[in-house]
Each structure stands twice: as structure tokens, then as C-alpha cells.
Amino acid sequence: MRIAVAGTPRVALPVLDWLLRSEHEMVLVISQPDRKSGRGQSASASPVKQWALDHNISCVTPEHSAELAPLLSDIDCVVTVAYGVLLPLNILNIPTHGFVNVHFSLLPQWRGAAPVQRGILHGDTKTGVTVFKLEAGMDTGPIYAQQEMSILENETSGDLLDRLASKATTVLGQALQMIEAGDPPIPQSSFGISYAPKFSKTEAAIHWTDSAERIHATVRAFTPEPGAWSTWRDVSIGINECQVFAGELQLEPGELVMHAGKVLVGCSSSCLEVIRVTPSGKRTMNASEWFNGARWQPGDRFE
Numbered sequence: 001m002r003i004a005v006a007g008t009p010r011v012a013l014p015v016l017d018w019l020l021r022s023e024h025e026m027v028l029v030i031s032q033p034d035r036k037s038g039r040g041q042s043a044s045a046s047p048v049k050q051w052a053l054d055h056n057i058s059c060v061t062p063e064h065s066a067e068l069a070p071l072l073s074d075i076d077c078v079v080t081v082a083y084g085v086l087l088p089l090n091i092l093n094i095p096t097h098g099f100v101n102v103h104f105s106l107l108p109q110w111r112g113a114a115p116v117q118r119g120i121l122h123g124d125t126k127t128g129v130t131v132f133k134l135e136a137g138m139d140t141g142p143i144y145a146q147q148e149m150s151i152l153e154n155e156t157s158g159d160l161l162d163r164l165a166s167k168a169t170t171v172l173g174q175a176l177q178m179i180e181a182g183d184p185p186i187p188q189s190s191f192g193i194s195y196a197p198k199f200s201k202t203e204a205a206i207h208w209t210d211s212a213e214r215i216h217a218t219v220r221a222f223t224p225e226p227g228a229w230s231t232w233r234d235v236s237i238g239i240n241e242c243q244v245f246a247g248e249l250q251l252e253p254g255e256l257v258m259h260a261g262k263v264l265v266g267c268s269s270s271c272l273e274v275i276r277v278t279p280s281g282k283r284t285m286n287a288s289e290w291f292n293g294a295r296w297q298p299g300d301r302f303e
Helices: 010-021 047-054 067-070 115-122 158-183 212-221 289-291
Strands: 002-008 025-030 035-037 042-044 079-080 100-104 125-134 143-150 229-232 233-245 256-259 262-268 273-278
Touching: 002 010, 002 115, 010 025, 010 047, 010 158, 025 047, 079 158, 100 158, 115 125, 115 158, 115 289, 143 158, 158 289, 212 233, 212 273, 256 289, 262 289, 273 289
Parallel strands: 002 025, 002 079, 079 100
Antiparallel strands: 035 042, 100 125, 125 143, 229 233, 233 273, 256 262, 262 273
16 A cells, blocks of 8 residues: 555654555655754754655655645555644545554543553553544544553553554554455444543642652653653752652651662652652762762751
8 A cells, every 4th residue: 555654753663664664655754844942942853754854755744734635645544653733534534545543552541642641640550552543533533453561560651652662563564454455443432431631741740748659650651751850959850760669667748868778758658769860950860879969958858
């Protein structure tokens, strides 16, 4: 089939690599326009656009979805992976077999923009990859193929997304075989529906009155982006890695101590061992290294 791919972030690259090696003809890449980033606010291409440039594949970055209409008339199917743009039905209907989306959850669970982060934050132990036909609703289309995966105990959203992106090529391959064979997708169940809206930096703030388990999930869910954080002496500090402390030490919420070589912080239940941090304006470092240089005083705490 003649395939186009619409995507933006790095997580789409395994699918692009696989399609390039497959029997399908990848004729077009679609990505979001260049965005300003960094201290200099210079415009930079998305990882997907850069991939297309590196592989000499035609790439378009439309400001408006209507610009896609004349480009899709000879396309058999468009595969979307984290494109980040909602497309109207008149565009979705142009390719011979429409658009299929690679989604990183077991639909109908976690429809929306942040399924991996929401799943970890919720305490899920399993997730998966779903390839479904795009329609007007938000991730409501019928399913071609789906595969379940376990979520590892200390896995961050970044680590899990990498694993899911690698698995996505197998699930997409199954879906494209079904499309070529004329096999119809299966409607999504009306049970178990949940939603995964976008998250903000504010939502990644740690509340030390939460349980250690909840804070551990927060750090995992928001690593690497936008990064879980707290406040130390009125300055923001990123919490990059932690685990629930198995001992019986009791501390007040946010209270901070060094115990047996571990940096421990009190929560509403148990304590949290903080392993890696990023102080404001500094590099990421071991928590013990930061603690030793912070000139800790009795009663110091995260706020």
C-alpha cells in the first residue's frame, strides 16, 4: 500500500523505521510546523520531520488541516502516531482506507493525549498498544489490533513509551494485513472507558501529604516530561527517581533526613527514598550528593 505517516515526537520513529523497511511504499510524512524552543527561541524541526529529511522522504508541516486534502487523494492509508492534531472527518475520509492511529493504551481505557502518564499515575499494572480506525470522536474508532504489556514496578513514562513504541510495529503490521485482506475492525467496547487529558507542570508538583506510593507514581508518570518537582528553601527542585522506603522510620510530611546513606522524605504513610534530583539551574545528580552539599539543618523539609 501507499502509506503516509503523521507524527511529531520521537516516539513515532520506530514506526517510521519499520515502515521504511516494509513492503509498503511510504510516500509522505506529515508533522507539525517547526516550533521555537531553547533559550534562544530558535525554530527547530520535530523529530519526525528531521527523520523525513534524513531519509529523503517528502514531508509537509501544514498550519491548517485543509492543506492536506490535495496530498491524500492517491494515498491508501495514513498512519498517525502522536501527531497531536485533531483532523476533521472530511480529511480522514480521503485516503482509500482512511486513517489508522497507533495509541498507547488498551482502548477504550485512557482515551486522549496522555494515556501512558495517566495509567502510571492511576497505578495500572498493564497497558498496551491499540491500532484503530480514526473517526470524528476522540479515540473512539473501531479496533484493528491490540496487544497487552505489563507496566514494570519502577518504570517511568519515558521508559514505558520506548517499550510501547517498539511493540507498536508488530501491532501495526497486524492492522495493515487486516486492511489489505478486507477484514473489518471491531467496534470498541462501551465498558471500561476512561480519559487521559493533557497534563501541566502544575500537576507534576509533589504533595508530601500524599502517600509514598502515590508520590512514587507521580514521579514515574511525569519523568521525563514535565518532571515531578518540589520546593526546597523556596527554590524548585526536580525529583527524578525515587522508591518507597521499606523501613519503619516515621517522619513528618516533607521532613528530610539522611538515614543509613539514603535520603528519606516523610509522606502521609511511610517514607520515600529520593534517589536522583535536579536542583534548579544545576545538573541531575544523586540525591545523597545534593544532600551533602545542601548543608542540611534539623527540621529542613520539602514544601
